[in-house]
Amino acid sequence: MQKFAFNRGRTIFNKGDGGSELFIISSGEVGIYFPSNAEMEKPDLILKSPEIFGEMAVIDDALRMATARAETDCVLLSVTRSEFEERLSNADVVVRGVVAILSERLRDLQKRR
């Protein structure tokens, strides 16, 4: 787990970027801008601590599907795919099975959109 500070207005990642970590908001607000939001004047979603974003990167190889930007100064914790897999490997077998199946369903549904 690594800690990052982003100043207000800074882009955390852009739609289409590669990426292999999820972010947990430690403080501040993060705006999520969907691809349909061409003007990007206002975020589609505003997330706060302790919300998570960018989670598809730890369960899939897909590129970032939206843009994330610091709406205020914020502090984020990042968890890479391998760190996530290590945490998951210590979890209960049923929990691991459910994470695997939810990931699979989500990938399938997102491919079909």
Place this chain on the structure above:
Amino acid sequence: MQKFAFNRGRTIFNKGDGGSELFIISSGEVGIYFPSNAEMEKPDLILKSPEIFGEMAVIDDALRMATARAETDCVLLSVTRSEFEERLSNADVVVRGVVAILSERLRDLQKRR
């Protein structure tokens, strides 16, 4: 966790049933029949040990979205929602957060279909 034996041909649950448990296949084969499969002569999916099905019941209040039937004699383990929540509560905080967010995304996507 409870153990159930189903004879070949027995219905495990029907689309539209209520239900608050997931099933883990211990032995045998389970057929999943999607709502679009009107004749139900052949399953859309065949699942085997150690695959999981019915998992939406532990993360959502939705009714069963497909029909599940024993294609061979089979033995299933069931995990209720409260059992799942207990297992999850012992998991790493990042794993718990990811299960919550995957569940939320999946519910949203399925509502929109």
